Amino acid sequence: MAVDPKTEVEAALRKALTEVAPEQARFPIAFERPKQSEHGDFACTIALQLAKPLRRNPREIAQKLSERTVALTPSITELIDPPQVAGPGFINFRLKAGAKQAVISRVLREGAEFGSLRAAARQSVHIEFVSANPTGPLHVGHGRGAAYGASLAALLEFAGHDVTREFYINDAGRQMDILALSVWLRYLQAHGSVVPFPEDGYRGDYVLRIAARLNDAHVTRFVRDAAALPQPAAGADPDAALDALIAAAKRLLGEDWRLVHRFALEDMLADQRDDLAQFRVEFDRWFSEQSLYDAGAVERTVARLAAAGHAYEKDGALWFRSSAFGDEKDRVLRRENGQFTYFASDVAYHAEKLGRGYGQLVDVWGADHHGYIPRVRGALQALGLDATRLTVTLVQFAVLYRGGEKVAMGKRSGDFVTLRELREEVGNDAARFFYVMRKSDQHLDFDLDLAKSESQDNPVYYVQYAHARVCSVFVQWGGDPARLAGCALDPLDSPRELALTQRLAEFPELVQDAARELAPHSIAFYLRELAGEFHSYYNAERILVEDPAQRAARLALCAAVRQVLANGLALLGVDAPEKM
RNA sequence: GCGCCCGUAGCUCAGCGGAUCAGAGUAUUGGCCUCCGAAGCCAAGGGUCGUGGGUUCGAAUCCCGCCGGGCGCGCCA
Numbered sequence: 001m002a003v004d005p006k007t008e009v010e011a012a013l014r015k016a017l018t019e020v021a022p023e024q025a026r027f028p029i030a031f032e033r034p035k036q037s038e039h040g041d042f043a044c045t046i047a048l049q050l051a052k053p054l055r056r057n058p059r060e061i062a063q064k065l066s067e068r069t070v071a072l073t074p075s076i077t078e079l080i081d082p083p084q085v086a087g088p089g090f091i092n093f094r095l096k097a098g099a100k101q102a103v104i105s106r107v108l109r110e111g112a113e114f115g116s117l118r119a120a121a122r123q124s125v126h127i128e129f130v131s132a133n134p135t136g137p138l139h140v141g142h143g144r145g146a147a148y149g150a151s152l153a154a155l156l157e158f159a160g161h162d163v164t165r166e167f168y169i170n171d172a173g174r175q176m177d178i179l180a181l182s183v184w185l186r187y188l189q190a191h192g193s194v195v196p197f198p199e200d201g202y203r204g205d206y207v208l209r210i211a212a213r214l215n216d217a218h219v220t221r222f223v224r225d226a227a228a229l230p231q232p233a234a235g236a237d238p239d240a241a242l243d244a245l246i247a248a249a250k251r252l253l254g255e256d257w258r259l260v261h262r263f264a265l266e267d268m269l270a271d272q273r274d275d276l277a278q279f280r281v282e283f284d285r286w287f288s289e290q291s292l293y294d295a296g297a298v299e300r301t302v303a304r305l306a307a308a309g310h311a312y313e314k315d316g317a318l319w320f321r322s323s324a325f326g327d328e329k330d331r332v333l334r335r336e337n338g339q340f341t342y343f344a345s346d347v348a349y350h351a352e353k354l355g356r357g358y359g360q361l362v363d364v365w366g367a368d369h370h371g372y373i374p375r376v377r378g379a380l381q382a383l384g385l386d387a388t389r390l391t392v393t394l395v396q397f398a399v400l401y402r403g404g405e406k407v408a409m410g411k412r413s414g415d416f417v418t419l420r421e422l423r424e425e426v427g428n429d430a431a432r433f434f435y436v437m438r439k440s441d442q443h444l445d446f447d448l449d450l451a452k453s454e455s456q457d458n459p460v461y462y463v464q465y466a467h468a469r470v471c472s473v474f475v476q477w478g479g480d481p482a483r484l485a486g487c488a489l490d491p492l493d494s495p496r497e498l499a500l501t502q503r504l505a506e507f508p509e510l511v512q513d514a515a516r517e518l519a520p521h522s523i524a525f526y527l528r529e530l531a532g533e534f535h536s537y538y539n540a541e542r543i544l545v546e547d548p549a550q551r552a553a554r555l556a557l558c559a560a561v562r563q564v565l566a567n568g569l570a571l572l573g574v575d576a577p578e579k580m
Numbered sequence: 581g582c583g584c585c586c587g588u589a590g591c592u593c594a595g596c597g598g599a600u601c602a603g604a605g606u607a608u609u610g611g612c613c614u615c616c617g618a619a620g621c622c623a624a625g626g627g628u629c630g631u632g633g634g635u636u637c638g639a640a641u642c643c644c645g646c647c648g649g650g651c652g653c654g655c656c657a
Contacts, residue, residue: 034600043600051637058637088637090600133657175657239656317655328583328653335655342657370584371652394585396650438593441585443650445592450606454619457606465619476616525594528605539612539621580619 004508005079005099006031006042009069012076013044013091016068020061024050031093033506040084040092041100041502047089058089066091100498101489103505107560108485115507115567117515119160123359127153130276130364131168134268135179137206138275141366143419144398144444147435147573149364150281151520152393154571159515164358167283168349171265172290173342177246178202179268180261184222184249186211187260193226198242210267214260222260224252275420279428280573292348298340301348301383302333310382320347325378328371343372347379354385362518367394367441393518398435398444407448426451432573433460436520459528463565464577466531470562471578473543474555481559487552496540497557500533504564511571520572527568534561 010029018025027050031042047062054061066083070076079099084092107114129149132142149165157163170176182201186208189195197203214222229248232241250257269286276282292298302318305311310321316336320343323330333344353361365372373392380387400407400417407417423431430451437459438444450457474481492501507526514522543554566576 030597032600039600045599048599048638087600092600135657170657173657315655319655332655337655339655341655346657367585368651369657373584394651396585442593443586447592450592458619459605461619462605465617469617469620473616522594525604532604535620536622538616539618542616544616580617 004505005095005102006509008079009042009076009093012069012073013046013065015072016065017046019068019072020064021050021054024053034092039086039090040094042093043086044091044093045089047085047091051089059085062089062091095502097493097498098490100501100505101492103501104489104492104556104560105485107504107563108556111563112567112570114563115511116158117160117508117512122160122162124162124164124357125156125360125362126164126166126353126356126358127156127362128166128168128353128364129153130272130281131170132272133170133175134265134272135175135202136204136268138272138419140398140400140417140419140422140446143279143422143431144435144440145364145366145395146276146279146281146419147432148393148395148440148520150279151432151436151523151572152362152364152518154573155511155515155520155523158571159511161515164285165283166285166287166353169269169286169288169290170342171288172293172345174246176261176265178242179207180257180264181242181246181249182207183210183214183264184253184260187214187222188224188226190215191220191223193223195226195229196232196245198232198245199238200242206268206271210264213267214263217263218259222253222256228252275423279419279423280432287349289345289349292345292352293340297352298345298348301351302340302344305333305347305379305382308382308384310379320375320379320382322375322378325374325381327374327378331375343375343379346376347383350376350380350390351383351385354380354389359389361390363390363392364440365392365394367396370394391518393440395440396443398446400446400448402448422448429464429574430458430460433463433524436572437524439519439521459524460574461580462535463527463531463569464575465580466534467562467565467569467576468578468580469538470534470558470565473558477544477555479555481555484552484556484559487556488549489553489556491547491550491553492557494541496533496537497554500537500557500561503530503533504560507564507568523568523571527565527572530561530565530568534558534565 010031013029014025017027017029021027027046029044029046031044034040034043047058047065050056050061051058062085066085070082079096081094081096084094086092110116127149129152130138130142130146132138138146153163153165178200179202181198182203185195185197185201189197190211201207229252230241230244232238253260273286302311305320306318310324311318311333312321313319317332318334319330320333321330331343332341333347334340350361376392377387377390380390400422426434426448434446434451435444451460454461492498510522510526514520541554543551543558545551545554569576
């Protein structure tokens with residue numbers, strides 16, 4: 001089993017360090033990739049970092065280290081040239097060609113597994129994302145959370161962790177009541193009733209469609225006398241009017257209210273589930289907020305907070321003393337009307353998740369919820385739970401542009417752009433790629449025209465094209481790729497070929513870093529660079545040359561590039577096409 | 581007002597547990613198809629990394645102030 005040359009160099013360097021500076025024997029050894037190739041393939045700055053604690057000249061330390069590295073581990077010279085000390089104390093390493101080329105056979109051998117890690121610190125990671133209200137179709141903001149969360153989950157899994165993907169369904173509470181009410185009112189209207197439609201009701205076309213399906217399933221069952229509904233008084237508080245309508249609906253429908261409620265919920269959930277599945281976003285579990293209430297978990301959790309002295313009554317409500325845990329102020333757990341807040345059930349939810357024993361919880365939230373983090377953390381602490389196991393990553397908004405103009409997005413009005421519309425317009429591949437092209441906490445300008453364009457400007461096509469190009473070379477060649485597995489790689493000695501090979505070798509390390517930083521965007525950047533280097537190579541050199549040995553080696557390199565492109569694209573949920 | 585995030589080439593952005601970090605794409609200009617896919621490649625110009633201090637042998641990167649932008653500050657979710 002070939003080991004990564006860098007790992008072997010690190011081991012040799014460690015040995016030398018132990019001898020040169022025993023008291024710093026455990027100092028972390030980090031390598032960097034020099035921009036200029038004259039500085040070797042990778043460099044170590046440890047001598048610079050040790051200069052201060054050792055009170056010695058960094059160049060001298062570097063010199064000593066590089067000498068002893070070779071002296072103590074002579075076999076290292078099979079992999080690298082003697083290390084060079086440069087500048088203030090860099091130790092530059094240059095790999096021998098054979099050591100670089102070895103990665104190609106490793107890629108071909110490991111295939112789809114290349115880049116995956118057997119994480120030394122393997123842990124079970126729970127990632128909760130999207131978790132949209134089931135009160136309307138997913139919109140483009142949810143799309144970013146979905147793409148980011150799904151890519152992140154794939155990345156963490158690839159990096160060797162046990163990953164559980166979960167969608168938290170906000171099926172309890174007022175928003176869901178408003179949807180049920182809206183659906184029912186539309187249903188009544190379809191039956192010819194003149195009913196007051198509340199200003200803050202859900203007005204989208206999808207509500208009409210749910211009402212129509214409700215009618216298909218239960219033609220007259222939910223018809224009631226619309227005259228019994230309260231008419232909103234002019235200038236009245238819209239919130240109060242809405243509550244009055246909901247109360248009236250519950251009264252008029254009796255037990256049937258729950259049926260309407262459930263019908264609307266399940267219809268909406270089915271829509272979201274279907275939308276996400278088409279977007280290649282899957283969940284292991286859909287967790288119902290209502291189930292926490294049904295199990296008494298919300299009540300119990302709040303009682304625990306109170307019992308621990310972290311809650312108090314004021315103005316008829318029950319408050320959590322979150323200000324004692326770094327929050328700006330205290331937060332309401334139970335309202336004056338006796339209902340628990342969303343916050344209360346969310347605390348119960350997080351306590352429940354931690355109770356399942358995951359090593360780490362990752363929550364993907366919209367950036368507008370950032371103020372919410374301290375209170376959730378605080379409540380977990382107050383419950384005596386390990387809040388450090390919760391990581392919240394914020395996903396900023398995506399702003400759509402069409403023809404250089406911002407696409408307007410209303411909230412309740414129903415004219416917002418849905419994820420489904422976006423996917424239909426630009427395709428799943430472009431949508432997935434564009435969504436994760438930026439750091440998640442960075443605002444995203446989503447250029448619809450660019451995403452749609454099948455041109456050189458479009459980074460998705462650029463990467464996919466590289467993949468398809470390799471495939472077409474193999475079609476042209478017509479041989480069996482399996483035959484390349486053991487071919488000699490030493491003909492790959494041009495700077496371009498060695499650089500491309502090095503790029504492939506970086507992939508596992510990139511996966512590790514990206515997973516640690518929860519940063520799938522770096523995969524997208526890497527793929528663009530890899531594709532670019534391949535395109536350059538392809539234009540500069542002919543692959544299918546006459547010389548059989550050289551041809552085989554070049555094909556092996558191409559096959560390895562194809563594999564790494566495919567592995568990276570898979571992490572992003574983007575197709576790696578053989579033809580375009 | 582307070583809190584969080586962000587200010588890097590004309591534009592969109594990487595780099596931010598300091599050094600070998602001034603980068604990519606795009607736009608502009610000029611080249612490359614009787615030859616494995618031109619959805620591609622090559623080349624040129626373009627930035628005192630918002631600003632002022634501080635820490636350091638060394639700062640785009642760490643700390644503080646200021647300026648500019650986004651978001652949040654509900655008994656909504």
